[in-house]
Amino acid sequence: MSTLTINNISLKHFDLRAKELMQSYLKLINVDISDYTFSQNYIWLSNATGFYSIIDDTFCLFILNGGEISMLLPPLGKKENVHKAILSCFEIMNTHNTNRYYSKIEYVHEQILEGFVNYLEEGTVIFEALEDFLIEKKLVDYIYKIDDLIELKGDAYKSKRNEINRFKNAYPNHKIEVLDKQKHTSQIVGLFNKWVSDRTKYMPKEEVENFMDGIYFERFAIKRLLNDYDKLDVIGIVIYIDDELKGFTVGEKINEKTSSVIIEKTDFEVLGCAQFIFREFSKYLKNEYGSHYINVGDDMGFENLKKVKMSYRPDKLVPKYTIYQK
Structure with missing residues (x-):
């Protein structure tokens, strides 16, 4: 059509x-x-x-x-x-x-x-x-000051700093690369499949069905993102440990002051990887776009995701509305 x-x-x-x-x-x-x-x-x-x-x-x-x-x-x-x-x-x-x-x-x-x-x-x-x-x-939408996410200063971010330090100590041979469609696509798809499998292992059975409904759409989104990566105004990074891809993230510029994280996935079993790649990507977005803020989107109504996003102390929460005509 x-x-x-x-x-x-x-x-x-x-x-x-x-x-x-x-x-x-x-x-x-x-x-x-x-x-x-x-x-x-x-x-x-x-x-x-x-x-x-x-x-x-x-x-x-x-x-x-x-x-x-x-x-x-x-x-x-x-x-x-x-x-x-x-x-x-x-x-x-x-x-x-x-x-x-x-x-x-x-x-x-x-x-x-x-x-x-x-x-x-x-x-x-x-x-x-x-x-x-x-x-x-x-x-x-959860929006943060980009420098807060990079510097992680104060008691509010103590747990984040500890997670990152544990990751760096446990995996001193980690490396960050700029996402390359040709090189990284198959490995990203493999990581995503592993992420889905790991999440459903530890998830209450009553939540699995709703989770898989969302994953169905996310899988298609990631495939389209990677397929047309070079045609879209997006940037991303990946993280390797022992030459195995363990995380990736992609974002873009929304306006002159704000960038966004479109998607981020890390190996569920590599502790601290999510916190580490999020901080590294914050640095990358600031360097590439000169952004002052990062928008990580909404929590899709999931309480666990809300807790994670709130734990990074958002600078502002921007509401989104739906208009119906009676």
Whole structure:
């Protein structure tokens, strides 16, 4: 399926050909949420069907799932155009979908949400404006000062320093390399498979099914990331111990001050490897992009992941919202 036509508006298939166009619209906004990049959406749409169109001079990204269509991001563009485009996009979704419940705009940054609410407020009050819309707070992105992650100063980071020191003492022959698609792809896939196997060994049986559902999508995402690595604006590093790849991580630049970690995996059985590669990648992102902050995304609603991300003492938690039309 290359195009989808709704209300006489042609939605084109979202693929690498959309990269330059989407990035030109992303430059018109300045947010620090990890979802607001081409690479992030392209990678995670590897097992789904995405469509896009220019509506009211904004870039609008849709996803078709189970025959219903919704938006992965709010319309991207100048503020005065975004508000009108939101209403136009709801018309498109409502026309196509079997139920208005499926019509929604996800991962809305509060900056865009405030603008939308203000726009609706003209000539009315906030409560009347929201009668037609339901705005639901979802997950938050965890954002850190990059120097905090590099220096790990103070008692708050004592356990992280200890883990890194144990790793360095146990594996003095470790080495870091810049990720190379040709050299590292098969080894990264092998490490990912081992990581999945190790995680399910120690996981309560009642959690395995939900975990494997998520892994199904992550596996496709990693394959697409590696397959098109050289065509995406991403950078990564890998870590070796005794010439065996034990960890990898990939990230990108979100804006002039903030970078993100798209994905990170380490051998579950190599203690301290995760803490070590995270600090090394923080150094790499600062050196490559001059970033002041690192966004590691949300916790996907997993309590254990939330604890890990909170343990690094985020500088700020940026909420993401979903807009429904009643």
